[in-house]
Amino acid sequence: MTSIAALSTPTRRKLVGAGRRQWIGLLYVAPAVALVVVFFIVPLCMTAWMSLHNWPLMGAHSFIGLDNYWAILRDTRFWNALRFTGYYTVVVTIAIFAVAFPLALFIERPRPLTGFYRTSFFMPAVIGFASASLLWSWLLNVDSGLFSPAAFELGLTEKKVNLLATFQPAFWSIIAMVVWKVAGFTMIILMTGLQSIPPDLQEAAMIDGAGPLARFRAITLPLMRRTLALALILSVAGSVLAFDQFYIILRGGPRNQTLTAVYWIFNQSFVSFKLGYGAALSMILLVILVALSLIQLRLLRQPEGVD
Amino acid sequence: MAQARSRKRRIGMQIAEHSTGIIASLLFLAPIVWTVLSAFKPAQESRQPPLPPWPTTGFSVENYATLNTFGDGLWLPAQNSIYVSVMTVVLSVIVSVLAGYGFSRFRFPLKNLLFVLILSTIMIPFQSILTPIFLVLTKIGLHNTLTGLVCVYVTLQLPFSIFMMRNAFDAVPREIEEAARMDGANNVTMLLRVMLPLVWPGIVTIALFAFLGAWNEFLAALVLMTDQSKFTLPIMMTALQSGRFGAIDWGAVQAGVTVMMVPCLVLFLLLQRFYIRGLMAGAVK
Numbered sequence: 001m002t003s004i005a006a007l008s009t010p011t012r013r014k015l016v017g018a019g020r021r022q023w024i025g026l027l028y029v030a031p032a033v034a035l036v037v038v039f040f041i042v043p044l045c046m047t048a049w050m051s052l053h054n055w056p057l058m059g060a061h062s063f064i065g066l067d068n069y070w071a072i073l074r075d076t077r078f079w080n081a082l083r084f085t086g087y088y089t090v091v092v093t094i095a096i097f098a099v100a101f102p103l104a105l106f107i108e109r110p111r112p113l114t115g116f117y118r119t120s121f122f123m124p125a126v127i128g129f130a131s132a133s134l135l136w137s138w139l140l141n142v143d144s145g146l147f148s149p150a151a152f153e154l155g156l157t158e159k160k161v162n163l164l165a166t167f168q169p170a171f172w173s174i175i176a177m178v179v180w181k182v183a184g185f186t187m188i189i190l191m192t193g194l195q196s197i198p199p200d201l202q203e204a205a206m207i208d209g210a211g212p213l214a215r216f217r218a219i220t221l222p223l224m225r226r227t228l229a230l231a232l233i234l235s236v237a238g239s240v241l242a243f244d245q246f247y248i249i250l251r252g253g254p255r256n257q258t259l260t261a262v263y264w265i266f267n268q269s270f271v272s273f274k275l276g277y278g279a280a281l282s283m284i285l286l287v288i289l290v291a292l293s294l295i296q297l298r299l300l301r302q303p304e305g306v307d
Numbered sequence: 308m309a310q311a312r313s314r315k316r317r318i319g320m321q322i323a324e325h326s327t328g329i330i331a332s333l334l335f336l337a338p339i340v341w342t343v344l345s346a347f348k349p350a351q352e353s354r355q356p357p358l359p360p361w362p363t364t365g366f367s368v369e370n371y372a373t374l375n376t377f378g379d380g381l382w383l384p385a386q387n388s389i390y391v392s393v394m395t396v397v398l399s400v401i402v403s404v405l406a407g408y409g410f411s412r413f414r415f416p417l418k419n420l421l422f423v424l425i426l427s428t429i430m431i432p433f434q435s436i437l438t439p440i441f442l443v444l445t446k447i448g449l450h451n452t453l454t455g456l457v458c459v460y461v462t463l464q465l466p467f468s469i470f471m472m473r474n475a476f477d478a479v480p481r482e483i484e485e486a487a488r489m490d491g492a493n494n495v496t497m498l499l500r501v502m503l504p505l506v507w508p509g510i511v512t513i514a515l516f517a518f519l520g521a522w523n524e525f526l527a528a529l530v531l532m533t534d535q536s537k538f539t540l541p542i543m544m545t546a547l548q549s550g551r552f553g554a555i556d557w558g559a560v561q562a563g564v565t566v567m568m569v570p571c572l573v574l575f576l577l578l579q580r581f582y583i584r585g586l587m588a589g590a591v592k
Contacts, residue, residue, distance in 0.1 A: 031402045123575070130523060
């Protein structure tokens with residue numbers, strides 16, 4: 001290195017040092033590339049490879065071609081899990097936006113206490129899904145929890161109702177928990193979109209006599225289309241991969257009605273130890289997620305603004 | 308007259324807005340506050356519904372003591388969680404600072420391909436490649452070790468943190484580097500002495516995300532850590548809550564959830580602007 005410093009003129013230094021110095025870049029990125037190859041690319045290729053095998057945890061594995069995929073076609077429980085995952089994704093995404101959008105509009109305008117409001121709304125977003133699920137599994141417990149006993153004490157119900165015993169209350173409890181945990185996160189994303197709208201546009205529309213609803217539809221929504229797309233995709237991708245809350249609070253119940261796609265893959269791979277079959281299921285999930293990501297890229301590539 | 312009326316109306320609006328804000332804030336904070344307060348009830352009281360949330364028969368840390376009697380106690384999984392999170396932070400910072408610098412300041416063959424390769428892993432759910440990760444870890448002798456889990460967590464952090472660090476390095480003017488090079492700085496001194504002080508906000512952001520990611524992760528830890536002595540807090544607490552150690556003690560669950568939540572909340576409150584910065588950077592780009 002001293003030789004480089006010793007050369008006085010920049011042009012000569014470039015001529016002699018540039019080639020070698022540029023190659024050093026490879027050394028800097030090497031650890032990252034190694035990690036990604038060993039713990040991501042190789043496992044990814046292995047998933048595809050394993051999906052073509054009968055692969056038990058112990059003992060030899062054998063090549064069976066597409067048999068795992070044919071088996072998936074007949075696996076009604078997987079399709080039920082996928083259908084439930086889709087239903088959950090739609091419901092929870094609508095619920096999250098219904099809460100997060102008003103919150104974003106509320107905290108976007110500067111006023112006293114805005115910082116406090118924003119921080120409080122966001123707090124549940126920094127605790128983990130596992131912590132949140134454990135917390136709510138207590139709140140939802142019929143004997144020692146909060147909701148059923150409180151409803152009973154207030155005289156709303158005649159006896160303590162076990163919210164987790166039947167599908168509807170259990171499902172909506174999970175929705176409530178996820179909205180509580182995630183709305184603050186979506187709110188911040190939406191807020192960045194709102195803040196990128198030039199304020200003079202709103203003012204001009206106001207002078208022209210546009211009411212708040214008209215301004216929202218004509219200016220706010222179109223101008224934050226990209227942010228909306230991002231928030232939407234983050235919420236959809238996160239919900240399609242939901243596992244923690246259904247595993248911790250409901251264990252897939254009542255009567256296996258809340259098994260999600262990831263939960264079913266987890267059961268097949270790590271409870272039944274059908275690793276090859278689990279890999280084939282994973283490939284299906286992977287294709288769905290990559291398709292969603294490609295849609296996201298398309299939506300995000302369109303420039304922000306009015307058509 | 309008219310002026311006074313409009314002022315009155317404005318004050319009325321403000322009261323309505325702030326009541327809405329305070330009620331909404333309370334709704335979001337309530338479950339957290341409820342748990343933290345209830346955890347300090349004596350064990351006897353913890354079996355009752357938490358009405359009111361605060362201890363009525365005296366303040367006690369009995370629930371934490373009970374929590375410590377399950378399985379390997381509280382300290383071992385807490386230690387595992389701390390080790391995994393701190394190592395994930397350290398390693399992901401080192402790896403992404405190096406890679407961010409490399410991608411920002413050098414031209415080398417395959418550069419764009421490698422960058423896109425790393426970033427595109429964010430599209431692929433790690434949930435779908437857990438089985439092979441398990442087999443790879445077994446192959447290289449890291450099966451059922453915290454170090455193996457750290458490697459997985461660091462890899463999951465890389466797309467976001469390398470993207471952040473490359474942008475941070477890109478924002479440093481080339482002139483600063485040229486000047487330092489004139490003064491005889493080599494690549495390593497350049498990175499450590501000249502560049503690091505300029506990109507440290509980016510480093511705090513990726514460190515914070517790495518910590519929260521590793522501290523809170525559930526599925527990979529559940530699948531990869533099969534030995535009870537290697538459980539992280541979320542796995543240990545789920546085992547407790549599922550009745551694996553006998554009857555479920557909800558007081559101990561509250562205490563455990565508090566232990567899991569408090570580090571995240573404290574770090575977030577201290578480093579809030581870095582967290583929001585990271586989110587914004589991700590959202591805008």
